[in-house]
Amino acid sequence: MTPTHTPALPGAAPQIGFEDYVAIARLYADYAQAVDSGDWDLWPEFFTEDCIYKLIPRENHERGFPLATLFFESKGMLKDRVYGIRETLFHDPYYQRHVVGAPLLRAAGSDRFEAEANYAVFRTKLSQASTVFNVGRYIDVIVRTPQGLKFASRLCVYDSEMIPNSIIYPI
Structure with missing residues (x-):
């Protein structure tokens, strides 16, 4: 009996090794824990x-409009945002909690992966009930570096056209 080849289904995830998938899932979990x-x-x-971090409404993303709520083009800009969070932005303090779905791999190479995951961010202000703050999906380009997997690009595409008050902390 000769082996048969079953073609991949259209839209099927690319094949990657177990270790790479676990490393990507761990990157997502570690990221959520860090920002929370x-x-x-x-x-x-x-x-x-030389990363890209963009928080963009779904409508703008789907229509190809470049306008984003937040747009950073380097790790240095992310560090500037951290300085702003700590030193210059005045806001009511709050906690946030991310719930992130399992990553879906859209493309894979030996040192580069394209992945997506749904997310929900809950916000809890002191002495108030928790609320749904931001919901959407991450669209990521992840690369292998000597320090492990890193985001080369992270688009946080949020579903609502409206955001409550302001976005201070990373999504």
Whole structure:
């Protein structure tokens, strides 16, 4: 009996090794834990030096409009945002908690991956009930570096056209 080849289904995830998938899932989990912990120095370390971080409404993303709520083009800009969070932005303090879905791999190479994951961010202001703050999906380009996997690009595409008050902390 000769083996048969079953073609991949249209839209099927690319094949990657178990270790790479676990490393990508761990990157997502570690990122959520870092931004939820409030240790802002951790956040830029998830990115390459020449990264892109963009928080953009779904409508703008789908129509190809460049306008984004937040747009940073380097790790240095992320570090400037951390400085702003700590030193210059005045706001009611709050906690945030990320719930992130399992990453879906859209493309994979030996040192580069394209992945997506749904997310929901809950916000809790002191002495108030928790509320849904931001919901959407991450669209990421992840690269292998000597320090491990890093985001070369992270688009946070949020579903609502409206955001409550302001976005201070990373999504």
